[in-house]
Structure formats: C-alpha cells, structure tokens
Amino acid sequence: MPAPKKTSGCFEIHERDLAGRIGVLKTKTATIETPALFPVVNHVKSLVPIKTISRIGYQQIIANAYLISKHSKRTAIRKGIHRLLGFGGAIMTDSGAYQILSHGHVEVEPSEIIRFQEAIGSDIAVILDIPTPSNASRNEAEESVEITIERAKQSIKQRKRKDILWSGPVQGGNHTDLVEKSAQAMAKLPFDIYAIGSPTTIMEQYQYSNLVDLVTTAKRHLPLQTPVHLFGAGHPAMFALAVAMGCDLFDSAAYALYARDGRYLTADGTLHLEDLGDLPCECPICVNTTPKDLTGLDEQRREQSLAEHNLYVSIREVKQIKQAIRRGTLWELLRMRCTTHPRLWEGFLRLTQYAEELEKTDPLPTPHQAGITFVGPQDLSRPEVLRHQARLLTNYQPPESRDVLLLIPEVDMRRAGLPRNLEEALGDLSPALVHVCIYSVAFGVIPSELVETFPLSQHILSGIDEQVSNKKMGDSIMEYISKHKRHYHEVILLIDSEKHSPALYERLRNSLEQKGIPCKLLHLPS
C-alpha cells in the first residue's frame, strides 16, 4: 500500500464558464481532468473490457463496492481494487445507495462499507447514504436527508485512510428546502467531493427542470472550490446541462444499458439499431461500418460494439463541453443540446431563472473567448447581459459635463462611429455636451466609451421578436436614465424606424416626460 498522501487541495479549477469549470482532480493513483465521466463497470464481467474503456480515453471508472463486497470480498481485499479490475486510473466506488433505491435495502452496515472501501483502496469512496426517490413523500425525503447527514457525521470518525477522497452525498430530491438543508449540513463536514444524490429517477422521467432546481439549490450551499459529483447522469445530451450547473464529475451506466437494448447513443438522442440507415459517427467502431454489419454480429459482439460506440460518443461530448468552456461558449452548446428534447429545453429555461447565480460564477472573457450569440428571448438571461446591466446601475458614472444623453441605435455605431448626418441633425448643440450611448436589444444601454468592451461589440442577435425586445430594451433604457437622471438634462433619441416601431419611442418619450426629463425624437435627415 502506498504511503498516504495529503488530500486537501486535491482539486484545482483552471477555466470557468457559467457555473461550469475545467479542473484537475488528484487522486492517490491518478490526475484526471474534469469534467470527467466515470463509466460504470461490472467487476465480474464488464460488457466492454476495462482495458478498452481505458484505451477509449477514460482515465476513471466507477465500480460498486457493495456488490464487490457481496461477491468477491476476500479477493478484492487481497488484490486491491486496481488489481482486481486491472485498471491503473482513478477508481471511484459507490456504496450500495443505488441498490437501496432499487431494492429498498442493502445487507451491509454503513461502517462496514467504509472499512471495505478503505481496505480495497478506492481512489474516491462514497458513504452509504439513503437516496431520496423522485416521488418521495416529504416524510420519506426528510428521513433520507437526516439519516444521510447522521451517517456522514459518523463516517468522519470511522474513516482511517487520508489518501482516499471521500464523497458526501446531498439528498432531498424534489423537495428543494430539504436539498438546501442537506447541502448546508454536508458543506460543514470535511468531504473532498460533494455528490448530488439520486437524480436517477428524476432523469429517467425526464424531469430536467426538477433536476435544475435540485442541482442549483445544492450548489448554492456547497463550497465553490470543492468538486461536485452528479450521480447517474446518463445520456450525453444532458452532460452540457450538468456541467453548466457546476457538476464536475458524473458516472453513467447508460453506455452499457442502452447497448444491451440495441440502442445507439448520439449527442442529441438515441436510435435503435433497426432504425439506422447510416452510422452517423466516425469513431473507430463506426467508421467504414454499416448498421447491417453491426446487426450481423453475434449478440455479445454487437452489444459490445454498441457500448464502445456509446463510450466514444460520450467522451466526445465531454471534450466538446471542455472546448466550449475554453471558448466561453458553454451557453451556446447548452442551448443547442437542449433543443433536442422539450423536457431538456424546459431544464434550460428553468436554468435561465437562476441567471443571477450563473452570473456570480461566470468568468470574465477567457483568452480564447468567442463572441456571444442570441437566438431567442431565453438568451436575454445570459450572465453577460445581467452583468452589464447591473454594472451600469451600480458602478458606472457617466462622463462629467455631458448632460445631453444622445441615444443612437446599435447598428449605426457598430458600422462606422456616429451616423452620417447626425451633426447636421443636432444643429448647434456642441458635441462636448453630448454623451453618446447606444441602445441595444441585447444589452439595453451601452455608453459609447464602453463599446469596445467584451462582449458589447462581440455579439450577434436574431430571433427576438419586436414585442419582447421593445419591452426589455425600453425597460433597460428607462432604468438607466432613472438611475442617472441627475446627470442628464435632456435626452435625444435617434429613431431606427426599420428595426423598431413608433410605439417604443412614444412610450419612452412619455415615460421620460412624466419624470420631468425633456426628450426629443430625432429622425436622421436622409
């Protein structure tokens, strides 16, 4: 057994986007990059040989300590989990909680499974928590939360090895106040990883908006520097959502379960082998292969091939997510993936309701930052929008002695400085008195001196209908002027009659005049 290493500081965050991050997790055997997917392996007979899982690129797997202790206890203790499974990467072991969820009970004591995981030398171990099923009554949910907290406290005293990363599960299921309580209690206990328990049944029923409530509530009370594991995050189509909410680790048996059922995963859905005309993938299993070739294989080889493809597709999605975080385009990836199923879309829309929380963790532009895009009203909840609007109302001061606010439409400014003929239209008003701001569907008011700041000039927008954009933009303009009304004596509003209706301008003028601020509507001379 190697000498125990210190485990504090096992996790470093390198890049962030929304609440997601790319990090490095050090376990006693391996250093893995997160977000990381742990394929679930069966210790007796893995559908895909563990060597193959490793070759596909997985540096981490998860096995079930409860089942191993039930069937191969002595061998496992003698060999250790890494030799038992023949895997040199990071091995996480689950404690039997999933069996509690499916069978109602397990034949093991909480302390026993802790000792066992230490004895076999798991990299990451989990206490024997009590999962909250998605349909749990309040009493059942409360009980699962309380027993889990109690067992977590006990586990701290019971555990001996310092080189194992211990996971503390958060329970509560669909009862968000209990999730809150659970997360608060767990956050006080010294765990290396927090695990969000029992979303399996929630996900099986496609309750992605409930999942968003669950994870976002838990994350709010967990320390930001500690990695978070999401149990049973199965389908690659939802990985982006999981990561965007701040999950760093997840495990999945979907690749194998789906394969046994003849199902072929793609990042945007699931296809039955019999529905496939082509294999829309270029992984080593699919390249130069046809669905007929796969159908022609004997059952075991067919299932294994499907499972390998499913593993390739899953790791590709993890790589796409990392790439999106690096480019600051996780929102775009998430939006794209969530269009694939209306329940996922509901999850995405629910996440936009937590926009203020996303804004807190979303970083400033990264070195590889891409421009940001808007294709619908949901995108007006982007963290960048909230941040800009909040700053305008708190930190921002308009330049001194420019007491005429000139609001010009976005397009003109972006094309070539001030619009042509503007000087003519302004008459003898001295430019030194004018503060030029742009009004923008995406961002509301953009002071011209900030226009080159990311992402104000690096955004592209479509798909927001006039009613929504006029309302939102009108409100933002009014908020800005109300906040800074002592600064401005007059507002001149340059009309963009192609993009906005006269109603917007009339409404703004009326609102301003009610506040005692004179407002002039200006058409550019043509």
Next chain:
Amino acid sequence: MPAPKKTSGCFEIHERDLAGRIGVLKTKTATIETPALFPVVNHVKSLVPIKTISRIGYQQIIANAYLISKHSKRTAIRKGIHRLLGFGGAIMTDSGAYQILSHGHVEVEPSEIIRFQEAIGSDIAVILDIPTPSNASRNEAEESVEITIERAKQSIKQRKRKDILWSGPVQGGNHTDLVEKSAQAMAKLPFDIYAIGSPTTIMEQYQYSNLVDLVTTAKRHLPLQTPVHLFGAGHPAMFALAVAMGCDLFDSAAYALYARDGRYLTADGTLHLEDLGDLPCECPICVNTTPKDLTGLDEQRREQSLAEHNLYVSIREVKQIKQAIRRGTLWELLRMRCTTHPRLWEGFLRLTQYAEELEKTDPLPTPHQAGITFVGPQDLSRPEVLRHQARLLTNYQPPESRDVLLLIPEVDMRRAGLPRNLEEALGDLSPALVHVCIYSVAFGVIPSELVETFPLSQHILSGIDEQVSNKKMGDSIMEYISKHKRHYHEVILLIDSEKHSPALYERLRNSLEQKGIPCKLLHLPS
C-alpha cells in the same frame, strides 16, 4: 469510351422529410446516394489525396473543367477525367462560372467548355453560366439570368453525349423575381440536374435568410423529381438547412480552404487550431490525438490532417441528415444546427415563413418515424401542424348527431381517456350527444377519434409562452368552431387552470356567444 446510356430516370427518390429527400442518382460511372457532398479537388495537387477522399467515404468529387482545360487540356482529353484524377466514382465538373464570379471573366467560349466536358467524360457537367453576385444591381442580375438562359438553350443543341448528366444553373441572386423567371425558364429545358447558382457570396456574408428566399423560390418552379445542386455550400452547419429546402447535391471547398487557414470544422462551428484544448471528435485523424500533436506536424501534414478531419466531419453531417430524414426528424436537426449562429437562425425563421410549401413536400410518417417536438413558437409552423389544421377545415366532418362540442385540455385525454369526474360534471347530458375534442397548444383542436393518428399523440411541447400559445390556440379553436358551427348547438369548455389563464376562456366564450353559440365553462369537481 463506354456506349452512351439513357439518362432519363437517373434519379429516384426513396425517402422524404420537409422538402429534403434521400435519393439515388445514377451517373455513367457510379450510383450515389443523395444528399451527396462533392468535395472540390484540385486536379494538379489535391491537399488531400483523391484516394484518401475516396477512402473517407466520398463516392463523388467535383473538379474545375475550366482550369483543367487551361492547364492540362490535351492530357485530360487523352486520359479522360477519371484516369486523370485517379477516381472511380462520380466526377462532376464545373465550367468556370466561379472564376467569372471572382475574376469577372474567363477565357473560354460556352460551347468550348461543353465540348471539353464531353471529351473528358465528366459524369455531371455544367454549362458556362453567368453567376449573379449577391450585390448585383437589378440590371446586372437581369443580364446574368438572361445570358444564362440563352446559353442553356444553346447548350441543348451543342451537347452530343447522352450519358452525361447536364446541370442547368438558376441565377438571380437576391432578386427573387428574377430567380423565379430563371427557374421557370430552366425548368422548361431538358436538364438532368438543376443547379442553384452563386450562393457563395451570399453565404460568405452569412445572409442565410436571403439564401432561403433564393433556394425556396427556385425550388418552387423546378420539377420535384429532378435533383437540385447547390453551388458552394461550404460549412457543415448549413447542410441541414440546404437539404431541408430540397437541395440534393452540394459541393464544397471549405474542408481545404479552412484547413489551409488552420481551422478545424465542427458541425456547429469552426475553431482555430490554437483555440483547441481537446479535439472534440473521434474520427481516425482525431482519435487519440491532441491539438499539440497536430500543431507539431510540418505545415503540409498539418493542413492535410485538418482537411481530412474536415472531410470526416462533413460526411458525418451528411449521414446525420440522412438519418434524420429516415426518422422524420429533419426539423429537429435543422433547429439544433441553426441555433449555432444567429444568421443561421434567421434562415430557419425565414424558412418557417414558407411553411405551406414545406407542407406540400413533407411526407406522411415514415416507417421509422419518431415523435415530433416543440421548443419554441417557430415550431408551430411545422408542416404537421399546418396539415392537421388544414384538414380539419377542409376534409373533416364531425360525427353525426353529436351536437354538443366538449373541449377538454390535452393532458387529461393523453393520460387516461376522459378526465375523472367528467361524467359527474356533465350531469344528465347523454354521452351519445357529445363530441369530445382536445384542445392542444401545438395542434389546436384534436377530435378525440383522431387522437391516435400520428403525430397528434406523438408530440412533446415546451418553451411556448402563454401569450403566444393562448393566441394561437384560441384562434385555432375559433376557426374550427366557425367552420363547423352548423354542426354544434353548444360548446362546453373544460378549464385547465394550471396551464391556461382565465383570459383565454373568457375570450373564447365571448367570441362564441357573439357568433350565437352558447358556451359553458366547466371546472372539474375536485
């Protein structure tokens, strides 16, 4: 030279979705499945060896007959195009029109390039058309259309070989009335393929909504049974849009041009090699490779590797599109891809304005049909919705002697027949007099006897806000009742207070009573 074969009936359509289709195109050398992408190859030195392009899975390529005639005329005539390029699949040759677009002229006569393409034995040949640039004035556009039509007519007399598939280009660019004129004229001439000319500059400027106008207008006047080629459809992110509009063939040099510039294509965007942290792909180039490995290659091998990856990604997208057509989910794929760029999204929204035309070509459910999904107001323009609503208003007759229309909310019906307690609520009204219909955000009115018809019970919906859904659904309900008002003496409207506001029900009741139809609002006893 092989004996000329008859070319009529060179194209068979096997499956359809929206205006897209999977077909089989027979050329004199090969039988290719469509939609098919023709990589542009350089006859002197191809960045990716033509053998490799073939190995990646492309059974068709396109070369430039004008450039070949300029540089290697004699050799090409002696060897024939297939031996010259060393490719046994279908070879399309372009005529030099692209050079006209970029250089303003070419040094070749229209008849000369026809003779040359016959002499080298192209599978698919193009007449020397005059492209319309995206910024063409009306006069310029008119001229390009007229000269192209004139040359097309001439070409019919000039061509000798019957085994070559001739393409007739449609011009007009952003002037849709000229596109119409051009397509109408070309449709009268015996071409095996119609080609939509010069979208290159439109696409370079991301004017996807203009592209939709151009292609949809052209398609409207071209025979449905003839394959349509879209010139210069570059990036895989727009292939789904091109196919959904009814393009069967497209060519692209993007894989090589982007590679030369260090750019790595994905189905949802483009990344510079230097911005890549992982290679989010499992193709033979990327699997077990890192961006560093690629950066470390010498320039030629790096560009070739990037280009090969770009070809893999492009062919994967074609396979995904075919798979989507087979499953009837091209709308879903299109929606997903178009979220990746606001200009593509504008193209998608523009396409929804041609919903009635899509409805005409969109087929009944396929054998592998998946359920249909709604995630936003744009999806209410799906062909399935339009078809259902049109049928209700034209062919449909409510069952005889049921003159009370009972409208119940969708969810209840789908869950378990009639809602619990309904009988109690209906009092002594005989069920034999009641015609039960469901009201649905997606479909409006669904007569209960049709509820099992695809896709009425195979749809999932989210993301449509109440204002939009109440307006649309209210209008559909009123249209249905107005049409069938002689049939019904009374309307009973079962309220779903969780999903819809009282305003919807009040509005409906008022509208009905104005039309003299008594309407009762009913709450279910709890």
